[in-house]
Amino acid sequence: MIRRHELSDAEWEFVRPLLPESLRGRKRLDDRTMLNGIVWKFRTGTAWRDVPERYGPWATLHTRFRRWALDGTFERMLRAAQARSDAAGDIDWLVSVEVESARVSGWSPPVAADARHDRSARLGRAVSRSPGRVEPGRVSVMSSEPAHPNPVRHRDHGTWLVQFTSRVLVVCPRCGGRALVVPLPGLAPPKYFSALLFQPRRQACAACGAVANWTAKERGAGLVGAVPGGTEDPFFRRPLWLQTRCAGRILWAYDEEHVDALDAYVSARLRERHASPTMAMFARLPAWMKSVKRRDEVLAGLATLRTLARHSTPADRSDAAHERGDRPRHHGSMLFRGGSY
Structure with a gap:
């Protein structure tokens, strides 16, 4: 029997292939029971310790939730659900910039009494279903252009820094250009973001042709x-x-995508x-x-990084990209050090 706040059989069959497999030898508690407990906790708003015992130990529930949150399981579920709903035509990908701004400022646009239940009227704009057409006052969620030069809200989806290590721009050790x-x-x-830290890497410079490979070092029975x-x-x-x-420090990023992510957070x-x-x-940013x-200073620094990303010759190299990397060095009377974010 399916209890209230639990997944139906159809919902479980949809999310079951998206759950990670157990890499350990011992059998773990049932995934469906664990997921039902997590859903029950967030739908009721109760504390972890108050989750009913039928879902298992509360500490195990919390551990499983953290593991799935950090390895991207819930993000995969969200994307799969969005893709299915989008294919069925159940998602309107248009949002109102005016209403989003009003929601933060506390102002709400007037709504006619006969339009109280009409979604288009509540947003204050008629929704256009024509391909490639966007009504005034609206932006497309799928557009590559920013919705607003200063976004109103930024939601942290638990992005790890390691997710940006799949492409890193560095100074070439041979010619000093961009590698x-x-x-x-x-x-x-x-399968997991953390595995990116153990993937073999190649450093290549298009200017001088320098190539080097990196593999994780072995230490005992494991890898470093x-x-x-x-x-x-x-x-x-x-x-x-x-x-x-x-701002008296070193602002850095791995690639253009990393710069864009930092820009979206700082400008929000x-x-x-x-x-x-x-x-x-984002929680670990200094x-x-x-x-x-410091917002304007940081945004100006990110704009500088975005400009640097378009250059590749040694003459274009930033004077902050010094040989000693993250170690502190004196510059006049100031001490510059890169942050650990």
Whole structure:
């Protein structure tokens, strides 16, 4: 019998293939029971300790929730559900910038009494179903252009810094130009984000042809993976190409996608934290990057990084991309150090 707040058989059959397989030898508690307990907890808003015992120990539920949140399981479920609903025509991918801004400021547009139950009227615009057409005051969620130069809200989906290590721009050790660090070709995509830290890598420079390979070192029966963070790349420990001085520190990024993610966070007026922010990249950003007083400086620094990404010759290299990487160095009377975000 299906209890209230539990997944139906159809819902379970939909999400079951999206759950990760157990890599350990011992049998773990039933995934459906665990998922039902997690759903029950969030639908009722109760504490973990108050989840009914029929779903298993509350500590096990919490551990399973954290594991699935950090390895991207819930994100895969969301994308699969969106894809299925989109194929069925159940999703309207248009959002109202005006209404989103009003929701934060507390202002609400007037709504006619006879349009109270009409979604299009509530948003204050008629929804266009024509392909490629967007009505005034609306933006497409799937558009590559930013919805607003200063986004109102940023939601942290638990993004890890390691997710940006699949492509890292570094300073070439031979010519000083821009080199690229990527996984070796032919490798299967990793099942978990953490596996990116153990993937064999190749450093290649298009200007001088320098090539080098990296593999995780063996220590006993295990492997020692790379450690992300700082102004050096995690694998070859080369200075990052994208780094510049900002607010008395070093602002850095791995590639253009990393710059865009930081820009979206810094420019947002409202920032929502992830449910499990321990390993989330945005939660671990230094205070000076989160400060409202430093927002314009940080955004200007990110614009500089975006410009650097379009250049590749040694003459274009930022003076902050120094040989000593993340180690502190004196510059006049100031001490610059790269952050660990």
